[in-house]
Amino acid sequence: MTVAVETGTWQLDTAASTVAVRHKTFWGLVTVKGAFTAVTGDGEVRPDGSAVGTITVDPASLDTRNAKRDEHLRSADFFDAANHPEITFAVRSAELRAGDEVHVVGQLTVRGISRPQSVTARLVGADDRALTLDAEFTVDREQFAMGWNQLGMMRGLTTVAASLRFTRTAA
Template identity: 80%
Template structure:
C-alpha cells in the first residue's frame, strides 16, 4: 500500500459506506440495481500489516426502488430473509498488493451457504484514523441457492460494488 495503515481495531462507518449489486435480467436487456441499507463490520490490522475482519449486510434492507421486486427478493425464492437475515463476508486475509491494491480472501455466506471468495480492493484513502476500500467483484448466485429463474430471464453473474470506510477505534 502506498500509505501505512495503523495496527489495531477498525470499525466500519456504516453512514459513509455502501454495498450495492447489479444483475442483468429480462434476458440481459435490463439491469436491476440495488443497495443494502444496513451494513456493519469491523476488522483488525495486525503487526505484520495483514488484516482480518467481518462485513455484515442486512438482507431485509436491499432496496431496488421497486417494492414488489424487493418483496420477492426477500422471499424464499431469493434471500429468504425470514431464515437468513444476513449476508456475511468473513475476511480471513487482507494483504497489501501492488500499488494501492489490497488482496482479500475470505468466506462469503448467503442463505447459510458459505463459499470461498477472493477479490482485489483499492485503497481509496487512508490516514491514521480512517481508511476507505473500494472493490467490485462478481458472484454466481446459483452457488448460494439463489436459483429462481422464471423462463430463463436471469442469467450470468451478479456484480457487487462496495465502498467501505473504516475508522480506527481507541486503542
C-alpha cells in the same frame, strides 16, 4: 498510493459505506440495481500489516426502488431473509500489495451457504484515523441456492460493488 495502515481495531462507518448489487435480467436487456441500507463491520490490522474482519449485510434492507421486486428478492426464491437474516463476508486475510491494491481472501455466506471468495480491493484513502476500500466482484447466485429464473430471464453473474470506510477505534 502507498501507505502504511495503522495497526489496531477498525469499525465500519455505516453512514459512509455502501454495498450494492446489479444483475442483468430480462434476457440481458435490463440491469436491476439495488443497495443494502443496513451494513455493519469491523476489522483488525495486525502488526505484520495483514488484516482480518467481517462485513455483515441485512438482506431485508435491499432497496431496488421497486417495492414489489424488493419483496420478491427478500423471499425464499432469493435471499430468504426471514430465515437467513445476515449475509456475511468473513475476511481471513487482507494484504496491501503494489500501490493501492489490496488482496482479500475470505468466506461469503448467503442463505446459510458459505463459499470461499477472493477479491481485489483498492485502498482509495487512508490516514491514521480512517481508511476507505473500494471493491467489485461477481457472485454466481446459484451457488447460494438462489436459482429462481422464471422463463430464463435471469442469467449470468451478479456484481457486488462496495465502498467501505473504516474508522480506527483502538491501537
